[in-house]
Structures are given as C-alpha cells and as structure tokens.
Amino acid sequence: MYDDTIVAVATPLGEGGIAVIRISGSAAASIAAQIFRPAHPGALRPFRLRYGHVIEPSSGHVIDEALVTFMRAPRSFTREDVVELSLHGGPLPVQRTLGLCLAAGARLATPGEFTMRAFLNGRIDLSQAEASLDVIRAQTDAALALAQAQLGGWLAQSVQAIRRDLLEALAYITVIVDFPEDEVEPQDIGPQLRRGLARVAELLQGADQGLLYRQGARVALVGRPNVGKSSLLNALLRSDRAIVTPIPGTTRDTLEESANLAGIPVVLIDTAGIHASPDPVERLGIERSRLALAQADLALLVLDITQALSADDMQIAELIGEKPCIEVWNKLDEEPHVQAPASTRDRQRPAVLISAHTGQGLDGLVQAIAHTLLGGAPPATGMTHLITNPRHRDALRRAQELLTAALSGYETGHPSDLLAGDLTAALNALGEITGESVGDDLLDTIFSRFCIGK
Numbered sequence: 001m002y003d004d005t006i007v008a009v010a011t012p013l014g015e016g017g018i019a020v021i022r023i024s025g026s027a028a029a030s031i032a033a034q035i036f037r038p039a040h041p042g043a044l045r046p047f048r049l050r051y052g053h054v055i056e057p058s059s060g061h062v063i064d065e066a067l068v069t070f071m072r073a074p075r076s077f078t079r080e081d082v083v084e085l086s087l088h089g090g091p092l093p094v095q096r097t098l099g100l101c102l103a104a105g106a107r108l109a110t111p112g113e114f115t116m117r118a119f120l121n122g123r124i125d126l127s128q129a130e131a132s133l134d135v136i137r138a139q140t141d142a143a144l145a146l147a148q149a150q151l152g153g154w155l156a157q158s159v160q161a162i163r164r165d166l167l168e169a170l171a172y173i174t175v176i177v178d179f180p181e182d183e184v185e186p187q188d189i190g191p192q193l194r195r196g197l198a199r200v201a202e203l204l205q206g207a208d209q210g211l212l213y214r215q216g217a218r219v220a221l222v223g224r225p226n227v228g229k230s231s232l233l234n235a236l237l238r239s240d241r242a243i244v245t246p247i248p249g250t251t252r253d254t255l256e257e258s259a260n261l262a263g264i265p266v267v268l269i270d271t272a273g274i275h276a277s278p279d280p281v282e283r284l285g286i287e288r289s290r291l292a293l294a295q296a297d298l299a300l301l302v303l304d305i306t307q308a309l310s311a312d313d314m315q316i317a318e319l320i321g322e323k324p325c326i327e328v329w330n331k332l333d334e335e336p337h338v339q340a341p342a343s344t345r346d347r348q349r350p351a352v353l354i355s356a357h358t359g360q361g362l363d364g365l366v367q368a369i370a371h372t373l374l375g376g377a378p379p380a381t382g383m384t385h386l387i388t389n390p391r392h393r394d395a396l397r398r399a400q401e402l403l404t405a406a407l408s409g410y411e412t413g414h415p416s417d418l419l420a421g422d423l424t425a426a427l428n429a430l431g432e433i434t435g436e437s438v439g440d441d442l443l444d445t446i447f448s449r450f451c452i453g454k
C-alpha cells in the first residue's frame with residue numbers, strides 16, 4: 001500500500017460533455033471534502049453519488065458544478081479509497097479543479113499509476129492490467145473481444161493453474177535436494193511436467209494469430225504505374241482517399257491509411273508506381289515505394305488484367321521476393337482480358353481477380369488477405385482465448401524451453417538440483433506474465449505506455 005494520494009484527469013484533454021478527475025489513496029475523501037461543497041450538507045458516503053460544486057477553499061469561489069462518487073477501499077479500482085469528480089468537460093474547470101486537488105495534498109499520478117496500484121494491491125494481475133490498455137487501444141471488434149477476455153482473467157487463471165502444478169513438482173524436488181538422506185516417499189513428477197508443457201504449448205498455439213489481431217499488419221500495394229493501386233486503396237477504404245487519374249505517375253508519395261480487414265487492423269500503404277522514371281520527384285517516390293515494400297508484412301502486387309505481363313511487372317515481382325504476396329488482377333470490368341492471367345512466380349502466389357471500379361472480387365480479396373496474414377489459421381471469430389502480447393509469447397517460449405529441458409533431464413535421470421534450477425526458471429518465466437516475478441524496471445516500462453489517469 002502507498003501512503004500518498006494521487007490525482008489525474010481520467011478523460012481526454014479538450015472540450016467534451018463531461019471530464020472526470022480521479023483521486024486515489026487514503027486522503028482521497030478528505031481532499032475531496034476540502035474542495036467540494038455538496039448541495040445538501042453532509043460527508044461523502046461510500047457508493048453514493050453527490051451533487052454539488054467544486055469551490056476554491058480559501059474564497060468559496062465556485063469553479064464548476066460536479067457529481068462526486070466515493071468508492072471506499074477495498075471496493076474500488078485501485079483497492080484504495082477512490083473519489084471521482086465529474087465536471088463540465090472544459091480545459092479550464094478541469095485544470096482549476098486539478099490544481100485544487102494538488103494544493104489540498106494530492107500528487108499528480110504518473111502514467112498508468114492507477115492501474116499499477118490495482119495490480120500491486122492484488123486486484124488484477126499484470127496480464128489484466130495490460131489488457132485494460134488493449135481495450136482502450138483496440139481497433140477492431142476482434143481485438144476488443146480478445147482484450148476483454150484477457151481483462152476477464154482467463155490468461156491469469158490458466159497461467160496460475162500451470163504454475164500451481166509445477167510448484168508442487170518443484171516442492172518435491174527441493175525436498176530431495178535438501179534432504180537426500182531422509183526417507184522421502186518417491187513420487188513420479190513426469191506427468192506433472194508433461195501436463196505443464198502441454199498447456200504451455202496449447203497457449204502458444206494461437207499466439208501468432210492473437211498478436212496479429214492486437215498489433216495488426218502492414219500491407220503495401222505495389223505495381224507499375226496506372227494498374228489501379230490508388231483505386232484499390234480507395235475501394236478498400238470505401239473513400240476517395242488517394243488521387244486517381246489516367247495519368248501514370250499520379251501517386252508520388254506513399255500514403256498510409258488504417259482499415260479493418262476481416263477483423264484484422266491493417267495499415268494499407270498506397271505507393272508510387274515502380275518503374276524507371278526520368279523525373280527526379282517520381283524517382284524519390286519510387287524509392288519510398290521500395291522502402292514501404294521492405295517494411296510490409298504482405299505485398300499486394302497489383303496487375304492490369306487487360307494487359308500482358310510487362311518487364312516492369314516482372315521486375316516488381318522479383319523485388320517482392322519471398323515476402324508473402326497476393327497477385328491482384330485489376331480492371332476485371334474492362335475488356336479484353338489477357339487470356340488466363342499468367343502468374344509472376346510459377347503460380348505460387350495466390351491470385352485474386354477484382355475490379356476496383358465495380359467492387360467485384362473485393363470481398364474475396366479481403367478474405368485472401370486475412371487468410372495469408374493468418375498463415376492459413378482460422379479467423380478468430382468467437383475465439384477469445386488467444387495470446388495477443390509479444391511479451392507473453394516470449395515468456396511462454398522460454399518456459400517451454402526450460403520445461404522441455406527439465407522433462408528430458410528428469411527422464412534421463414539428471415541430478416535433482418539441475419532439475420530444480422530449470423523448473424524454477426520456468427516458473428519465473430510464467431510468473432512474468434501474471435506479474436508474480438517481475439522487476440520494477442519491467443513494471444515501469446509496461447505502465448509508462450499507459451495514459452495519465454489510467
């Protein structure tokens with residue numbers, strides 16, 4: 001428990017209907033009492049909403065109308081006394097009220113400090129704390145569902161169950177190491193180790209998928225000039241974002257836009273058509289196209305179905321190399337088509353036929369993009385128990401390695417102290433997910449990504 005009381009604005013800065021100031025700590029109620037004058041006299045009562053005014057204590061001057069809630073420890077977000085003041089959402093009333101709270105003895109909270117207190121006071125584990133930020137940042141329904149499930153604690157519970165099992169095995173080994181002479185009832189810990197390993201593997205299974213839904217992917221639209229890259233970007237965004245003209249070289253700079261493609265948050269990057277150009281400005285744009293391609297997770301190679309593959313097309317296909325790629329044959333609405341679209345790479349790349357003008361084939365393209373990004377795994381509709389955080393995946397991978405070593409050591413009769421070492425390290429790796437074994441540095445890093453007031 002902390003001995004100081006923190007305060008922060010919990011809502012975004014700027015104009016809005018309402019702004020909320022949050023105070024947490026043992027002095028929360030007394031600080032509120034100094035600056036809040038209820039319409040009907042009497043002290044703040046827990047879990048009751050009070051109407052009144054925020055006033056300057058020295059002058060009695062009214063700063064704003066307010067609704068105040070008092071949540072008494074431990075039944076609050078931080079498990080400390082928490083007071084929330086709802087004010088008019090203007091910068092001035094908010095800043096003035098915040099200043100009064102500070103003058104009355106509160107300290108300005110650091111980013112994520114409320115959530116960190118909730119974690120350190122045992123209300124939530126670290127995976128749930130991280131999930132609360134994921135809820136705030138979710139960009140698609142699928143990402144939101146995954147974050148809500150993690151906030152609900154499924155991951156915390158799964159990891160704790162694995163740890164309990166392994167702790168029992170470790171307790172037994174420790175007894176053998178510490179009291180080799182004593183009569184210890186022999187016990188086979190093989191099943192426990194194998195069960196732990198299987199559960200860790202199960203958690204890791206959906207991790208690549210989960211990470212994709214949380215972090216998204218970069219998809220670059222590349223191709224030679226005039227094949228319809230900008231038109232495709234607009235069609236996927238359902239807006240006239242990029243300039244489209246029949247003049248080759250219209251797109252001179254890369255352009256990035258976020259889109260929700262089958263639940264996956266995707267950054268679409270429209271690029272300047274790649275070809276040998278004498279124009280220095282266009283050449284700079286083409287250099288950016290190459291860079292965008294290099295940084296993309298997936299390339300959409302846009303081709304014109306009314307024209308045979310050109311040397312430029314083949315060169316761009318070469319440039320894409322081994323990167324995941326879908327061939328997008330555009331202008332399906334226009335005749336005549338080249339016979340059967342010849343693939344740029346011995347038909348190894350999936351090909352989708354579309355018209356950016358009529359929208360024909362776009363749904364199929366979105367499905368193909370999701371399928372490729374997911375590496376063939378099924379989409380996450382209805383699947384909410386997925387690892388979504390690289391930190392969790394790394395910890396699980398380390399636990400997997402250590403448990404594998406522990407199990408094979410156990411099966412081949414390695415000394416118990418080696419086994420105890422591997423098992424302890426595996427338990428610590430798992431504890432990093434729930435926060436049972438993390439240093440202050442890591443906590444600071446994690447919570448510094450939060451907003452102030454969260």
Ligand SMILES: Nc1nc2c(ncn2[C@@H]2O[C@H](COP(=O)(O)OP(=O)(O)O)[C@@H](O)[C@H]2O)c(=O)[nH]1
Nearest residue numbers: 226227228229230231244245246331355356357
């Ligand atoms: N018929 C037809 N024309 C298209 C289609 N998509 C783009 N175009 C035309 O092709 C030209 C070049 O389009 P644009 O999107 O600027 O190509 P970019 O240079 O690859 O970005 C424009 O005149 C577009 O109207 C399509 O699906 N069908």
Ligand SMILES: [Mg+2]
Nearest residue numbers: 229230250251
């Ligand atoms: Mg363009």
